[in-house]
Amino acid sequence: MKTAYDKKMQKRIKIGKTRWIVSFLLIIISLSLLAASRMSAEFADWFGFNIYPFFSGIGARIWGVFPFSAGEFFVALIILGAIAGIVCLVPYIKRRKGNRIRAFFNGFSWGAAGASAIFFLVTVNCLLGYGRTPFSIYSGLTLEEYTSEELKGLTLSLAEKINETVKEVEFDESGRPIKPENFASLACECMEKAAEKYPVLKNYYPQPKAVIASAVMSSFNLAGIFFPITVEANYNQSMPVSSQGFTACHELSHLSGFMREDEANYIAFIACRESESSYFRYSGYLDALTYALNAYRTAVSDEEYYSVTNTLDPVILSEYNFRNEYWAPYRKKITYKVSSTVNDAYLKANNQTDGAKSYGRVVDLMLAEWKAEKSRKDIVP
Numbered sequence: 001m002k003t004a005y006d007k008k009m010q011k012r013i014k015i016g017k018t019r020w021i022v023s024f025l026l027i028i029i030s031l032s033l034l035a036a037s038r039m040s041a042e043f044a045d046w047f048g049f050n051i052y053p054f055f056s057g058i059g060a061r062i063w064g065v066f067p068f069s070a071g072e073f074f075v076a077l078i079i080l081g082a083i084a085g086i087v088c089l090v091p092y093i094k095r096r097k098g099n100r101i102r103a104f105f106n107g108f109s110w111g112a113a114g115a116s117a118i119f120f121l122v123t124v125n126c127l128l129g130y131g132r133t134p135f136s137i138y139s140g141l142t143l144e145e146y147t148s149e150e151l152k153g154l155t156l157s158l159a160e161k162i163n164e165t166v167k168e169v170e171f172d173e174s175g176r177p178i179k180p181e182n183f184a185s186l187a188c189e190c191m192e193k194a195a196e197k198y199p200v201l202k203n204y205y206p207q208p209k210a211v212i213a214s215a216v217m218s219s220f221n222l223a224g225i226f227f228p229i230t231v232e233a234n235y236n237q238s239m240p241v242s243s244q245g246f247t248a249c250h251e252l253s254h255l256s257g258f259m260r261e262d263e264a265n266y267i268a269f270i271a272c273r274e275s276e277s278s279y280f281r282y283s284g285y286l287d288a289l290t291y292a293l294n295a296y297r298t299a300v301s302d303e304e305y306y307s308v309t310n311t312l313d314p315v316i317l318s319e320y321n322f323r324n325e326y327w328a329p330y331r332k333k334i335t336y337k338v339s340s341t342v343n344d345a346y347l348k349a350n351n352q353t354d355g356a357k358s359y360g361r362v363v364d365l366m367l368a369e370w371k372a373e374k375s376r377k378d379i380v381p
Helices: 004-039 041-050 052-063 070-094 100-125 127-131 148-168 183-197 214-219 241-254 261-273 278-299 302-309 314-331 334-349 355-379
Strands: 209-211 224-227 232-236
Touching: 004 041, 004 100, 004 127, 041 052, 041 127, 052 100, 070 224, 070 232, 100 127, 148 278, 148 302, 148 314, 148 355, 183 241, 183 261, 183 278, 209 214, 214 232, 214 314, 224 241, 232 241, 241 261, 241 278, 241 314, 261 278, 261 355, 278 302, 278 314, 278 355
Parallel strands: 209 232
Antiparallel strands: 224 232
16 A cells, blocks of 8 residues: 555656656657757748747847846856755665665756756747848848958948047946936837838847856856846946947847847947937947957958047047957956857857857948948949
């Protein structure tokens, strides 16, 4: 005759089996969706237009009500939960003499269920987006090989724009731009305005959130992060203020379903430059010019490079120096190097064959747009 203890244990084992079954199904569904998106851009597009807005919209609205980054606390809970789970699992197994293997799998089923649920959310809210048709197709841009002269033309054009914009920006006594009080709502407005020009970007945009542990983000070489579990755009509030506007829009652009980093950079650029806020326009042009200058630096001689940088307003050159001074100490940390390596591997695993260098491919998109505008001006009588 079974005792109450035996019945209780049997019930636990049955529930544990259910958790394993659910975990297995979630993983199978996630991997199937992922495989389909890798094999068919049409499927990835269909999912991005019809299913993704449902998942992301619910998550963004639920977690968006919190004034802090729910994702940041979620990460902390995962770490603490994993530690607590291991601590509790060991004595749990020890007490089950003669049946420890079953006890292990029964106890570990909690971790498996949690991990499979996280993998499913990351898949539908992020990973499938890497298989979508590139944003350049929707924006009508034609990506082509370019010459150093064309690159110079783009760089000088951006330099001219930022020299005009910097005159409208409000700076503090240290020469740093002053961040608007309604920063988060302005970032959302930037994205909503960009969606008016490019309907494919239309989506619900929750306000971007500053991470409390931003100094930790800096040590891991993170300016911002899109957290697919809570569908939040998070940014590093410790880094120079001039970077925060562009970064907030970059992370928000992932909520539109475009996950490739060059596309997120380009979307952030067009969102910032159309803003009514001079701060956001400044931040957008500053980061766009950074990528253009980095590309130009490797394509020409020192003399040609400095002939462009010498056209910049001294305030802009000062800001670039300030950025370098901020990041310099972090570049020496092992966490910075490890994070950079992991991010590079992650991007390569998600159809971005040049890894972290894919961020710089935004220059290709900006050049395509610049060349198209130049051609239109040339044909206008």
